[in-house]
Amino acid sequence: MNIIHRKGWEISERDVTPEHLFLNRRSVLKGSAALGLGAIAPAGSALSATYPAPANAKFTGTPTPEDVASRYNNFYEFGLTKRAFVAAEALKPRPWRIKVDGLIDKPFEIEADDLIGKMTLEERIYRLRCVEAWSMVIPWTGFTLKQLVEFAKPSASAKYIRFETFFDPKVASGQRSFFPWPYVEGLTIEEATNDLSLMVTGVYGKQLPNVFGAPLRLMVPWKYGFKSIKSISRISFTDTRPQTFWEAAGPGEYGFWANVNPQVPHPRWSQASEEVVGTADRKPTQIFNGYGEFVADLYKGLEGEKLYM
Numbered sequence: 001m002n003i004i005h006r007k008g009w010e011i012s013e014r015d016v017t018p019e020h021l022f023l024n025r026r027s028v029l030k031g032s033a034a035l036g037l038g039a040i041a042p043a044g045s046a047l048s049a050t051y052p053a054p055a056n057a058k059f060t061g062t063p064t065p066e067d068v069a070s071r072y073n074n075f076y077e078f079g080l081t082k083r084a085f086v087a088a089e090a091l092k093p094r095p096w097r098i099k100v101d102g103l104i105d106k107p108f109e110i111e112a113d114d115l116i117g118k119m120t121l122e123e124r125i126y127r128l129r130c131v132e133a134w135s136m137v138i139p140w141t142g143f144t145l146k147q148l149v150e151f152a153k154p155s156a157s158a159k160y161i162r163f164e165t166f167f168d169p170k171v172a173s174g175q176r177s178f179f180p181w182p183y184v185e186g187l188t189i190e191e192a193t194n195d196l197s198l199m200v201t202g203v204y205g206k207q208l209p210n211v212f213g214a215p216l217r218l219m220v221p222w223k224y225g226f227k228s229i230k231s232i233s234r235i236s237f238t239d240t241r242p243q244t245f246w247e248a249a250g251p252g253e254y255g256f257w258a259n260v261n262p263q264v265p266h267p268r269w270s271q272a273s274e275e276v277v278g279t280a281d282r283k284p285t286q287i288f289n290g291y292g293e294f295v296a297d298l299y300k301g302l303e304g305e306k307l308y309m
């Protein structure tokens with residue numbers, strides 16, 4: 001990969017989340033409740049998700065064009081190129097069982113759409129920064145991971161959440177390759193219950209297409225993109241730090257925390273700037289991908305950890 005090194009660019013004004021929008025969020029969410037979105041579910045059945053969901057005014061921006069973002073993806077289950085959308089058509093995201101287990105009140109299995117139907121959906125525009133030094137801006141629909149944690153009722157001993165992608169080499173040809181399948185990721189409970197952590201069910205105002213990780217994927221925008229695991233089939237609460245797919249594949253290059261930091265280079269390239277996919281631009285990378293006001297406190301006292309790889 002060819003990386004152009006540029007330093008010292010200023011962060012532009014429109015990249016900073018305005019404080020007044022932050023303060024407005026509560027009223028925005030109250031407003032969506034007032035529209036009665038929770039009231040149209042037939043008794044005893046899950047509410048089927050409707051798109052587009054109400055936009056959260058705290059997370060705005062100008063999205064990467066949809067035809068660009070949906071044709072430039074990492075989804076190694078469907079090959080090592082950015083053209084995963086072709087092979088990903090083989091995935092059948094419905095019906096889709098999700099196992100929720102480990103250190104919780106009552107382990108259970110649930111149909112993805114039933115789980116989604118129990119949650120409050122909203123739309124958020126997030127920046128996505130891949131560890132390969134490119135970025136996009138994507139309008140996701142989903143529910144806060146915090147809602148799922150509250151639904152699962154973890155015991156006090158649960159310190160981490162481990163996420164696992166489906167494993168089906170007949171459907172996902174990439175899973176016949178040498179990688180340590182299935183794809184696994186993890187967060188601490190504190191990270192998972194941070195307001196930014198989103199379980200994604202839709203994108204560009206529609207139900208999630210396969211290539212984006214249907215029917216349910218994680219989005220943690222202050223971390224490198226590989227943390228945002230796609231097509232989740234199992235969610236486990238544990239007291240031990242899970243070993244992730246990329247840690248197992250390349251422990252010298254990828255770690256558990258993977259917080260974005262322009263000052264900490266990847267062993268093979270700089271992270272100082274990023275290619276803005278769909279444009280001819282590069283821009284300077286921001287610490288925590290610009291989300292430090294929400295997440296920097298999570299890492300107080302953890303300075304001895306490799307927080308940025």
Ligand SMILES: Nc1nc2c(c(=O)[nH]1)N[C@H]1C(S)=C(S)[C@@H](COP(=O)(O)O)O[C@H]1N2
Nearest residue numbers: 073074075076130165183225226228229230
């Ligand atoms: N299961 C799974 N999840 C995954 C990946 C993958 O290969 N398999 N790639 C990751 C990487 S490296 C990135 S940058 C993002 C890309 O998300 P997008 O295609 O929705 O933009 O998904 C992440 N989640």
Ligand SMILES: [Mo]
Nearest residue numbers: 130131225226
């Ligand atoms: Mo990535």
